[in-house]
Amino acid sequence: QVQLVESGGGLVQAGGSLRLSCAASDSTFSSYAMGWFRQAPGKEREFVAGISRSGGNTQYADSVKGRFTISRDNAKNTVYLQMNSLKPEDTAVYYCGASYLYGRTYEGAFGYWGQGTQVTVAS
DSSP states (O other): OOOEEEEOOEEEETTOOEEEEEEESSGGGGGSEEEEEEEOTTSOOEEEEEEOSSSOOEEEOTTTTTTEEEEEETTTTEEEEEEOSOOGGGOEEEEEEEESSTTOOSGGGOOEEOOOEEEEEEO
16 A cells, blocks of 8 residues: 655745655555645644646645646656645645545545645744
8 A cells, every 4th residue: 555755834924935846655656646635733633735647737726826836757656736825724634645536625535645734834
């Protein structure tokens, strides 16, 4: 089974940028659609962005459209989340997940998860 490790989180001022990375353990990575989710304290985990196996299709939550960009490099077994114009409400633990199906935005469609990386946006 694929193992996922996120990195790139941290503390940033509102309006700033961060790029998250999620590295997969092996080349089966290219057989999975990938997604980013986030969970703020006291809230449920929510979908942020998704990308198809080839990277040719992407989807975003309305709250991040125009600010976040998901991409992947199958040669490096890595998926990225570029986050620009960050807001305090983006503060959360960000998780990447792997799914056999592209286009799903609920947790249950993702069978594999990373441990998460904290993103904190100061106002």
